[in-house]
Amino acid sequence: MAKSNTTGETARSPRIPKKTPPASRPARRAASAKAETPYHHGALREALLRAAERVLERDGLAGLTLRAVAREAGVSHAAPTHHFGDLTGLVSELAAIGFRQFNAAMASACDAATSPLERALARPKAYVAYAQAHPGMYGLMFRTERLDYSRPSLHEAAESSFAGLANAIGAMRQEPISGDALTIEQGAAIARAWSMVHGFTMLLLDGRLEDILERLPDGTTAEQLLEAILKSTVAGKLPPA
């Protein structure tokens, strides 16, 4: 039954050029401009991750297999093993990339906001927008059971995402969130905001909100529904302008 190998990870040292990284291999592969898949050396790890993201968004979670990624990158089916050790490893590193993209999208949306109302709506709207733009990635991050959060990259990226949420809630309540202690009200506020947006996103991606959307006036969009939810939630809780 798959043996549940969570500790795997064969890669001894992921091929970091120690000396003279540039111009050491002069003319083996025509520089690296058009070399999508640098045959035996170079940046296979990154190429595999890019290939994995392509496969994921093209074929969905079920299509994201070690062999499909290797095919997409043009290498043998066992090549990913040396870089990620495991399917769990590859998937976890890709999820870490997803969390970083996700955090960046929300941060930039936050920066663009001006009024308090905008600042309150910017994050959740960016949250849902990212999931709609990258449904495969969002599913990888929140639907898969095959993630190894003990990996530093994934742990850090997910932690950073949570910290961003906590800070946003703290800012909205005008009381900075401490790093190591929360009141029950603070915890409830954070959990409520995250639960609502995450739940909305999952239900939306799963098509389960169609039953609601098609009963709303003419062509109401999911974004409008989300905005209605957010405004009714945030009503009266904003700091005075």
Added chain:
Amino acid sequence: MAKSNTTGETARSPRIPKKTPPASRPARRAASAKAETPYHHGALREALLRAAERVLERDGLAGLTLRAVAREAGVSHAAPTHHFGDLTGLVSELAAIGFRQFNAAMASACDAATSPLERALARPKAYVAYAQAHPGMYGLMFRTERLDYSRPSLHEAAESSFAGLANAIGAMRQEPISGDALTIEQGAAIARAWSMVHGFTMLLLDGRLEDILERLPDGTTAEQLLEAILKSTVAGKLPPA
């Protein structure tokens, strides 16, 4: 790539005894008291579904395979094909059972409530409680991508679950929900309630609320956190006692 056979379904007529159903097979398998797996005849379909639920709650979603279910039921690995046609078929029928259990749990919790506050909290609390008691089933119903909602049993059970939610929201707002048209406020209220409880449940089952729970006063439980969320959400929106 699995060919995505969604239409499969071989079963021509699922062996419904047309005449003289009882006492027609007198003493082949020692009645049906201790006969867990009635060899060649009887209720293999139901036995498979029971076996599937056992496998699911024991080994999780990843362990729920056609062959594992067949092993658990003590039949050959191809036997489920004639009853469910497909892994999608088996999984969808099991999910339908899950939805029915789920609906029954929430209905009985609703009936037991007396005060308006209790009535408002009973459903969401029963929702989360069911998911915690049957994490495999809840994951099957809401995490799997391999469900076929065109199957009548699953469609009906899921629809009934949604109707129960809509009615509860309508009762709380003291304005019965129409079957075919919703105002934006009604849709937002339904989507908000569902999103929040579903999101909370998913985050809780995925262990993602641990970061919050361990920062709360001493040993605050998930139930207490949920109650704090619900009370702050429902504050001032209840009909007068």
Added chain:
DNA sequence: CTCTCTATCTTTACATCGTAAAGATGGAAT
């Protein structure tokens, strides 16, 4: 400059899975 080492990649192999198709079996209808 040559030789060896070793990380990287390929090949081969195996258990498991879903699914299709053909063979066996036994209750039920004629």
Added chain:
DNA sequence: ATTCCATCTTTACGATGTAAAGATAGAGAG
């Protein structure tokens, strides 16, 4: 009593994850 056919088993095939052994080529030592 005999035939039929739904049900179950057997066999087979392609796909997957993973382990292990073989090939390759860049890097470092002499």
